[in-house]
Amino acid sequence: MRAEYPDFRLGNVLATSFTGTLSERCGNPIERIPTPQRLIDWLAVYGLAVKACTTAQFNRARDLREAIHAAATAAAIGRALPASAVRVINDCSAQGRAAAFLTPEGKRQWKLGSASSVEDALGVIAADAISILAGERDGKLALCASPSCQAAFFDTSQSRTRRWCDMGTCGNKEKKARFNANRRGKAR
Numbered sequence: 463m464r465a466e467y468p469d470f471r472l473g474n475v476l477a478t479s480f481t482g483t484l485s486e487r488c489g490n491p492i493e494r495i496p497t498p499q500r501l502i503d504w505l506a507v508y509g510l511a512v513k514a515c516t517t518a519q520f521n522r523a524r525d526l527r528e529a530i531h532a533a534a535t536a537a538a539i540g541r542a543l544p545a546s547a548v549r550v551i552n553d554c555s556a557q558g559r560a561a562a563f564l565t566p567e568g569k570r571q572w573k574l575g576s577a578s579s580v581e582d583a584l585g586v587i588a589a590d591a592i593s594i595l596a597g598e599r600d601g602k603l604a605l606c607a608s609p610s611c612q613a614a615f616f617d618t619s620q621s622r623t624r625r626w627c628d629m630g631t632c633g634n635k636e637k638k639a640r641f642n643a644n645r646r647g648k649a650r
């Protein structure tokens with residue numbers, strides 16, 4: 463049953479991994495969280511296990527995703543952040559009741575509020591987006607060079623010259639296209 467859904471593309475940065483649940487945005491978009499259950503599954507992968515997800519919470523999650531996408535894209539190209547996107551991100555941040563916990567190994571974990579609700583999880587994602595958009599973290603927002611993707615991603619490479627949102631998909635696709643173009647060139 464699960465196999466019919468597109469795989470998740472898991473990145474290291476929570477907020478932009480979340481926006482990546484809708485990929486190929488400038489081509490034939492692939493929705494990777496098409497149902498509330500898939501959102502629950504995705505959140506669990508990121509240590510944000512929630513008990514249930516209503517349709518309203520699901521829609522809220524997608525609103526937040528699109529708000530982060532809009533704000534991150536604007537930041538990547540040096541434009542002003544859209545006010546509506548900022549509002550949604552701030553609202554989601556305010557509604558979450560998650561707390562940061564320090565593990566004995568010195569890692570940070572998020573503990574959702576007593577209801578372990580979607581709002582708590584979205585609050586964590588919104589806070590992650592805020593820390594990136596506010597320039598608090600070591601890295602730079604950029605847009606994927608794949609024409610059918612153009613997703614905003616957070617480049618933490620030393621040289622800040624990463625071109626793809628995801629090496630396994632967009633990077634590979636581009637490599638393959640170059641390889642095929644080369645081969646066609648040689649055949650001629």
Ligand SMILES: [Zn+2]
Nearest residue numbers: 606611627632
């Ligand atoms: Zn991409």
